[in-house]
Amino acid sequence: xxxxxxxxxxxxxxxxxxxxxxxxxxxxxxxxxxxVGGVLYGVLRTLNAYWLNMxxxxxxxxxxxxxxxxxxxxxxxxxxxxxxxxxxxFWCGVLVLSLWGSTEVGEVxxxxxxxxxxxxxxAGLSIGLSDPQLxxxxxxxxxxxxxxxxxxxxxxxxxxxxxxxxxxxxxxxxKVGQQIIERTYESVLIYGALFLFxxxxxxxxxxxxxxxxxxxxxx
Numbered sequence: 001x002x003x004x005x006x007x008x009x010x011x012x013x014x015x016x017x018x019x020x021x022x023x024x025x026x027x028x029x030x031x032x033x034x035x036v037g038g039v040l041y042g043v044l045r046t047l048n049a050y051w052l053n054m055x056x057x058x059x060x061x062x063x064x065x066x067x068x069x070x071x072x073x074x075x076x077x078x079x080x081x082x083x084x085x086x087x088x089x090f091w092c093g094v095l096v097l098s099l100w101g102s103t104e105v106g107e108v109x110x111x112x113x114x115x116x117x118x119x120x121x122x123a124g125l126s127i128g129l130s131d132p133q134l135x136x137x138x139x140x141x142x143x144x145x146x147x148x149x150x151x152x153x154x155x156x157x158x159x160x161x162x163x164x165x166x167x168x169x170x171x172x173x174x175k176v177g178q179q180i181i182e183r184t185y186e187s188v189l190i191y192g193a194l195f196l197f198x199x200x201x202x203x204x205x206x207x208x209x210x211x212x213x214x215x216x217x218x219x
Contacts, residue, residue: 038105
């Protein structure tokens with residue numbers, strides 16, 4: 001029985017590999033865009049511009065109040081119906097995860113920047129630094145230690161949430177696993193393999209977050 005299970009996994013490895021590549025591609029692209037968008041969001045939230053803050057708060061609350069799955073359905077199925085705009089399922093997944101991830105990372109960045117002593121900002125401005133220089137050379141480097149551990153945890157959530165893209169037709173590792181199960185009926189074996197796939201990707205990130213948090217707290 002064990003040998004037949006290993007043989008099935010070995011035969012299915014190329015197919016699972018293609019699905020895993022899709023999952024990792026969506027996750028990595030979403031993480032990259034979320035990081036850039038989140039830093040921009042966090043910086044803009046600290047500028048104390050009333051109307052800009054209002055717009056960003058609405059954006060935040062929309063993605064906090066509405067589940068990611070609903071956003072996936074709205075953009076993938078709703079845009080063609082109401083606006084005649086069709087987004088490929090892969091890029092729809094990346095777009096939704098990136099928009100959601102940017103709010104999560106952005107709130108971490110905003111909190112880290114707000115936690116810095118006010119004197120740091122005043123000192124930078126007093127020596128003639130522009131806003132980009134102030135954030136790039138003074139504030140963000142100092143806030144980096146405070147925002148890195150929670151941001152890494154958000155990355156693991158993005159990777160796990162990427163499994164929802166199967167519901168809009170992306171042939172990711174979950175979809176591939178389902179196809180193999182439909183053909184072989186080996187659900188326990190395949191879902192066990194999927195469990196290990198996500199565990200070995202997400203656990204090291206979670207462990208790194210805890211290590212960095214302890215190290216930087218003690219420093």
